[in-house]
Amino acid sequence: MLELRNITYEVDDNNENKEILKNVSVTIDDHFVAITGPNGGGKSTLAKMIAGIIRPTSGQILLDGEDITGLNITERARKGISFAFQQPVHFKGLTVKDLITIAAGKEMSVNEICDILSEVGLCAREYIDREINGSLSGGELKRIEIAMITARGTKLSIFDEPEAGIDLWSFNSLIKVFEKMRDEINGTILIISHQERILDIADKIIVIADGQVRKTGTKAEVLPELLNTAQTCQTLIDKA
Numbered sequence: 001m002l003e004l005r006n007i008t009y010e011v012d013d014n015n016e017n018k019e020i021l022k023n024v025s026v027t028i029d030d031h032f033v034a035i036t037g038p039n040g041g042g043k044s045t046l047a048k049m050i051a052g053i054i055r056p057t058s059g060q061i062l063l064d065g066e067d068i069t070g071l072n073i074t075e076r077a078r079k080g081i082s083f084a085f086q087q088p089v090h091f092k093g094l095t096v097k098d099l100i101t102i103a104a105g106k107e108m109s110v111n112e113i114c115d116i117l118s119e120v121g122l123c124a125r126e127y128i129d130r131e132i133n134g135s136l137s138g139g140e141l142k143r144i145e146i147a148m149i150t151a152r153g154t155k156l157s158i159f160d161e162p163e164a165g166i167d168l169w170s171f172n173s174l175i176k177v178f179e180k181m182r183d184e185i186n187g188t189i190l191i192i193s194h195q196e197r198i199l200d201i202a203d204k205i206i207v208i209a210d211g212q213v214r215k216t217g218t219k220a221e222v223l224p225e226l227l228n229t230a231q232t233c234q235t236l237i238d239k240a
């Protein structure tokens, strides 16, 4: 269980103090949790804070009751928190197979690696020996990053807008990947997303806007209001 207590995050923005997260308190104890809300609301900042990439100005982060606020990204990774970057790290000569083996932290058979790659919609035999470099497309890199997190199978897996930059066909297979993950992975999956189809499969939805938690609840409790607001905005845009 992850608990955020009174989290505030301030940055210096051209010599002005800017409060990006404002006294955020939230508990993440469901299996599949989605964070959503308008652009610039503070979602990615919150995800980076949970992963340990940035530290809060004030407040506490607890993982299963243990205060992890002072731990860095590596220490949090050891505690079982993994964060899917937009793209996997590049090292010359490092292949897809190497990367997945490193992520899993154990030797893996070719069949096991192939299974993981197939799950994220990649034709395994074509990719297993490919080097991670600029010859892979953005969508392919993103799927490899998701495959790494799947191989790692940690306590808390965080994905920041996994759908970004993915075409419609791949998006459909991405949804299947997350549905499968929800059914098969033991830990908590935390996804930042604007996609209704991802929100649809979440056990809990957290809406963040203007650096604050605006609403928390099940799909039935949150989605109608959210869709209503989106529709009202669209009508206003159409009228303008």
Ligand SMILES: Nc1ncnc2c1ncn2[C@@H]1O[C@H](COP(=O)(O)OP(=O)(O)OP(=O)(O)O)[C@@H](O)[C@H]1O
Residues within 6 Å of the ligand: 011, 012, 013, 018, 020, 037, 038, 039, 040, 041, 042, 043, 044, 045, 046
């Ligand atoms: N280091 C920083 N310095 C100044 N402003 C920042 C900094 N980090 C984030 N911000 C601002 O804080 C706000 C929240 O950013 P964040 O990336 O968390 O939003 P988001 O909800 O993930 O948005 P999106 O849906 O567009 O990805 C934005 O206005 C952003 O410009």
